[in-house]
Amino acid sequence: MSTRVGVLGATGAVGQRLIQLLAPHPEFEIATLTASPTSAGRSYRDAAKWRVDTPIPEEVADTTVAETDPDEVPNDIDLLFSSLPSSVGADVEPEFVEAGYVVSSNSSNSRMDEDVPLTIPEVNPDHLDLIEVQRDERGWDGALVKNPNCSTITMVPTLAALEGFGINRINVSTLQAVSGAGYSGVTSMEILDNVLPNIGGEAQKMETESRKLLGAFDGAEVTHHSADISASCNRVPTLDGHLENVWVDLEDDPSPEAVAGIMREYPSADLYSSPDPLIEVFEDPERPQPRMDRMLGGGMAVAAGGIEKTTDGVQYNCLAHNTIRGAAGASVLNGELLLEEGYI
Ligand code: NAP
Numbered sequence: 001m002s003t004r005v006g007v008l009g010a011t012g013a014v015g016q017r018l019i020q021l022l023a024p025h026p027e028f029e030i031a032t033l034t035a036s037p038t039s040a041g042r043s044y045r046d047a048a049k050w051r052v053d054t055p056i057p058e059e060v061a062d063t064t065v066a067e068t069d070p071d072e073v074p075n076d077i078d079l080l081f082s083s084l085p086s087s088v089g090a091d092v093e094p095e096f097v098e099a100g101y102v103v104s105s106n107s108s109n110s111r112m113d114e115d116v117p118l119t120i121p122e123v124n125p126d127h128l129d130l131i132e133v134q135r136d137e138r139g140w141d142g143a144l145v146k147n148p149n150c151s152t153i154t155m156v157p158t159l160a161a162l163e164g165f166g167i168n169r170i171n172v173s174t175l176q177a178v179s180g181a182g183y184s185g186v187t188s189m190e191i192l193d194n195v196l197p198n199i200g201g202e203a204q205k206m207e208t209e210s211r212k213l214l215g216a217f218d219g220a221e222v223t224h225h226s227a228d229i230s231a232s233c234n235r236v237p238t239l240d241g242h243l244e245n246v247w248v249d250l251e252d253d254p255s256p257e258a259v260a261g262i263m264r265e266y267p268s269a270d271l272y273s274s275p276d277p278l279i280e281v282f283e284d285p286e287r288p289q290p291r292m293d294r295m296l297g298g299g300m301a302v303a304a305g306g307i308e309k310t311t312d313g314v315q316y317n318c319l320a321h322n323t324i325r326g327a328a329g330a331s332v333l334n335g336e337l338l339l340e341e342g343y344i
Pocket residue numbers: 008009010011012013014015034035036037038039040047068083084085086088106107108148149150179180181182183184322323326327
């Protein structure tokens with residue numbers, strides 16, 4: 001039997017990707033869609049400025065968009081995916097969880113809360129059991145689970161692969177696509193023929209979320225990884241796909257071949273949306289590139305290349321599709337993990 005799911009913020013850039021991934025999903029059935037009061041009451045076809053690279057799925061096109069309010073969502077929904085602006089999510093997501101819903105959320109609010117699991121199923125699936133701590137502390141019947149920021153999720157699987165070499169320090173510089181700013185994020189006058197060398201709050205998210213994801217969970221709390229992380233985030237005029245230049249100072253001194261090998265071998269999860277291989281490693285130093293490589297593994301793979309030794313360790317480039325692996329696909333994968341682990 002399918003799990004009945006809903007999407008909060010279904011009309012936005014990430015919400016549309018969620019619909020695209022959930023409509024054909026073998027385990028989930030879309031049962032409700034919500035958005036802002038401006039969209040509520042309209043058909044999904046009318047309310048969503050559909051910009052995803054497949055036609056709008058017929059099974060949701062005539063669904064009436066509901067208000068984002070627990071009283072407006074049917075009680076028999078098993079799981080909600082949230083792609084609300086974080087200011088809205090901060091108020092509304094706890095209301096849904098208090099009402100008993102399990103919420104798998106993209107929004108940045110609460111990601112660093114001590115009792116909220118921040119998970120990438122291939123990297124730290126054990127952190128999901130923070131839900132028990134969350135339920136004890138907050139008295140919730142439902143649960144709130146987060147996936148990381150799109151720039152963080154692009155880099156962290158490659159770091160998880162390198163963990164055995166001992167990570168001391170990470171420097172990263174990003175080239176992030178415009179879809180990462182949402183449907184009405186940056187205007188064409190700002191971004192065409194230009195690069196924006198600051199994305200508000202993004203560098204800090206990369207630094208803190210990476211440490212939490214790579215940290216150790218002892219059943220009660222997550223001890224964050226001790227590596228120093230320094231990030232610089234740039235918006236560039238690509239549509240989808242974040243490319244990142246990473247420098248990692250390691251305890252050991254592996255060859256570029258050993259780094260490539262360990263990344264290639266890093267396992268995927270035994271879940272429907274987890275690609276195999278998880279990390280696609282290129283020998284060609286011209287790859288990965290956003291236009292050529294963002295759809296690897298259905299948009300769920302991480303690509304790496306340009307691996308070189310430097311005086312400070314190892315340098316490489318990595319890439320992932322920011323609204324699929326970096327957002328909607330990451331939430332869906334967490335939904336699959338919640339199902340697998342019996343939280344739904
Ligand atoms: P977006 O395109 O602006 O979409 C926002 C969605 O939230 C729309 O469905 C919008 O509905 C709804 N909404 C806005 N105000 C609301 C309100 N007051 N009450 C209820 N619903 C409201 O944003 P996005 O890029 O999809 O991002 C969504 C979330 O995912 C954000 O928290 C963002 O930080 C996070 N995220 C985004 C990316 C990315 O690559 N874009 C990656 C990772 C994480 P209307 O259409 O009716 O306005």
